[in-house]
Amino acid sequence: SAAARRPWRLFGAMCLLRLPRITQPLEKEEEEVAALMEQIELEKSLYSDHEMRKLEEEEQLKRKMESLYDEDEARGKTVIMAQDLEEKWEQKFLRFKAAPRITDADKSNDRKSLNRKLDSNLMLLVKQKIGNQELWLLPQVEWQPGETLRSTAERAMATFLGDHIQAKVLGNAPYGIYKYKFPRAIRTENNVGAKVFFFKAFLQSSDLSQAELKADYLWVTKKELGDYLQSEYLKKVNRFVLD
C-alpha cells in the first residue's frame, strides 16, 4: 500500500490462563459471618420430620427405661431408630476420602505442572530470546502481513504448545500493549521499536501430555509473575490480568 511504513514491529502475544478448579479458602470475616448465618437459620427454623422422629423415639426410650413398658416387644417387630440411621450415615461419610486440595505439585513447588495452586489462575510463561537476551515472557511471535493480530497470538500459542491445544480466546480485541524501543545499537529509521499486543485465552483441555513444549516454560500465578518478568513488562501485564 502507499501508506508510509511504520517504524514499529508488531508482535502478538497470548496470555493463556488455566482457570481455578477449587474454591478459594474463606477469609476470617467470611468464616465468622457464615457461622453466624447458620446459627440464625437454625434459630428461625422448625423441627424437620427426621428430628421429630428422633424426639419421639427418645421419649419412648425414656418411658421404657423408667416404667419398663414393653410396647415395642409386644408389637414384635424391630424398629430402626433415627439415631441408628444417623450413625450409619456418619460412618458412610467417613469412609469416603476426597481428593486433597493441596496437591503433591503444591508441596514440591513444581512450577511446570498444571496441578499446582488449584484455587487460582495459572499463566503460561516461556523463555524466549529477544535480541541477545534470554527473557521470560508471555509466548509471543512476530506479526506477518495478511493475518489479524488474534491469529498471530493463536500462532504463538501453537508454536509453544503444539496444535492440539483447546483454548477459548476472549474476543478479537487486544487486552494490553507493551511497546519498547530497540537499544540504540540496532535502532534504524525504519525500525524504531516493537509493540507487543496481548490477547487472553482460557485453557479448556485439562491435560497437556500431548503438548510438545519446545522451550522452557512455567505456569505461574499472578503473585509469582514478579519473580520472572521485567518491571515495565510486569506493570503492563498486571493491568489486564485479574487475580
Added chain:
Amino acid sequence: AEPRTPESVPPALCCFSSCSSWLPQRVPLRGSHWQSSLLGFRTSLPVRAQPKKKKKVDVKKEQAQKERMKKKLKKLERAAPELIPIEDFITPLKYTESSRSRSLPDLSPEESERRVLLLKKWCVFKQKQDEAEKKAIKALVESQQEALKELQLESEELYQAAILRDEGLFPFEREGPTYTPPLPGYDPPEGKCVDITKVYTQ
C-alpha cells in the same frame, strides 16, 4: 302404498307350497317381499311403519342435547383459566403445629452485641471487596482502550479486524470450581432418579 296386512299373505304361501314340491318343507318360505324375516307372521323384525315418528323425535332431541353441550363447553372455555398454584408459596399444614417449634435459650445481650458488630465489620469488608473488583475492571478496560488506540495508530485494517464482534464467544459455558478437585478413577454409586414434580395443565 299401504303394505298388505299379514292376513293377505297365507293364500300366496299355500299355493306356493303346493306348486314347488321339490323344496324342503322344513324351511319356512318367504312368500312375499313384505315379509322380511324367516320367522313367520307377526314375528317380523321392525318393518317400516311405526318407527318413523320415533326417529324424528329422537333426532330432534339428540340435536337439542348436542347444542346444549356445545353451549356449556363454550361457556367453560370463555371462563378465565384457573391459576396454577405455586407450591413453594403454600406452607403445608403440618408445619403450623406448635409441637414443631424449636425451644432454644434466648440470646444474651453480649451475644446480640457481638452479632451486630460482626455484621458491621462484614459491611466494611464487602465494601472493600467491591471497590477492589471495580478498580480491577476499570484497569482492564483502560488497558484494552490503550491497546486499541495504539493499534489504530499502527494500521487501520488491523484495528477494524480487532473491533469486530467475536461470534463464537457467547454463549460461554464453564463449570464452576468445587470444594475438592475431581478424584481420578472415582466410580459414583448407581441409583435411579424418580421425578415426582406435579405438572399442571390449563
